[in-house]
Amino acid sequence: MTDPLLSVQGLRKSFGGRTVLKGVDFSVAAGEVVAFLGANGSGKSTTLRCVMGITAPDAGTISIAETALDSLQGRNLQEARQRMAMIFQKIHLIPRRTALDNVCAGALARIPTVRSLTPMLFPADVQQEALDCLDRVGLADRAFDRVGRLSGGQQQRVAVARALCQRADVVLADEPVSALDPHAAEQVMALLRELAHSEGLAVAAVLHQPDLALRYADRSIGLLQGSMTFDLPSTEITADHLDTLYAPDRNIAA
Numbered sequence: 001m002t003d004p005l006l007s008v009q010g011l012r013k014s015f016g017g018r019t020v021l022k023g024v025d026f027s028v029a030a031g032e033v034v035a036f037l038g039a040n041g042s043g044k045s046t047t048l049r050c051v052m053g054i055t056a057p058d059a060g061t062i063s064i065a066e067t068a069l070d071s072l073q074g075r076n077l078q079e080a081r082q083r084m085a086m087i088f089q090k091i092h093l094i095p096r097r098t099a100l101d102n103v104c105a106g107a108l109a110r111i112p113t114v115r116s117l118t119p120m121l122f123p124a125d126v127q128q129e130a131l132d133c134l135d136r137v138g139l140a141d142r143a144f145d146r147v148g149r150l151s152g153g154q155q156q157r158v159a160v161a162r163a164l165c166q167r168a169d170v171v172l173a174d175e176p177v178s179a180l181d182p183h184a185a186e187q188v189m190a191l192l193r194e195l196a197h198s199e200g201l202a203v204a205a206v207l208h209q210p211d212l213a214l215r216y217a218d219r220s221i222g223l224l225q226g227s228m229t230f231d232l233p234s235t236e237i238t239a240d241h242l243d244t245l246y247a248p249d250r251n252i253a254a
């Protein structure tokens with residue numbers, strides 16, 4: 001198997017004395033899409049948020065390209081964290097700015113502070129790179145449209161382009177298609193899979209639609225009350241596996 005680009009070991013998290021992650025271990029290789037499945041409250045978002053550093057885990061090791069983040073400091077840590085980008089169900093873009101400006105914002109960490117304070121003046125090379133990123137998500141022709149005028153599916157593709165402009169190679173997607181209609185959801189999932197397979201991104205996506213996981217993810221991980229119940233190639237996921245997540249009582253009764 002290819003070396004993992006993202007590796008997570010022993011991730012634990014409690015909120016107010018209630019343990020919501022009970023030791024989660026998984027890895028995502030370059031070129032792979034991994035889906036997280038599980039009922040509401042099973043810990044899927046908390047897992048991604050801990051990996052991203054938005055939520056501080058109580059324990060666990062997160063490694064990028066086999067380097068543990070907690071062994072890094074300062075600029076090295078910042079650079080390793082920049083390799084990860086997160087996209088959300090509620091799309092975090094600036095609606096009054098153009099798609100191009102929003103994508104350029106992905107490069108902010110690389111731009112000297114003075115220039116980043118005047119985002120209308122993104123350097124030409126950054127604008128060119130952002131245009132290329134929009135092209136890779138199929139939206140080059142909408143570069144100069146305000147994001148607020150784009151459909152939900154197009155906006156999510158702009159968010160993916162922003163992650164590309166950040167030069168992230170690990171993309172964490174928390175319910176990226178939950179707010180989209182079925183056609184747009186398919187388009188976004190197909191895009192994430194295409195970027196993973198053709199450009200070597202490692203994609204971890206929380207999904208509430210098992211059918212999309214089975215069709216677009218190479219591997220699927222089941223979370224039940226903060227513990228992993230399976231981590232399998234999506235082709236091996238059966239109705240029984242899904243029942244362990246969404247109808248656990250039925251399994252116990254059986």
Ligand SMILES: Nc1ncnc2c1ncn2[C@@H]1O[C@H](COP(=O)(O)OP(=O)(O)OP(=O)(O)O)[C@@H](O)[C@H]1O
Binds near residue numbers: 040043
């Ligand atoms: N900041 C927080 N403070 C307290 N409890 C939290 C916090 N964030 C998450 N939780 C709790 O942790 C548990 C897991 O939440 P999480 O959002 O990770 O689940 P999820 O599987 O993503 O659920 P959903 O499918 O509903 O989004 C839930 O019981 C939730 O209430």
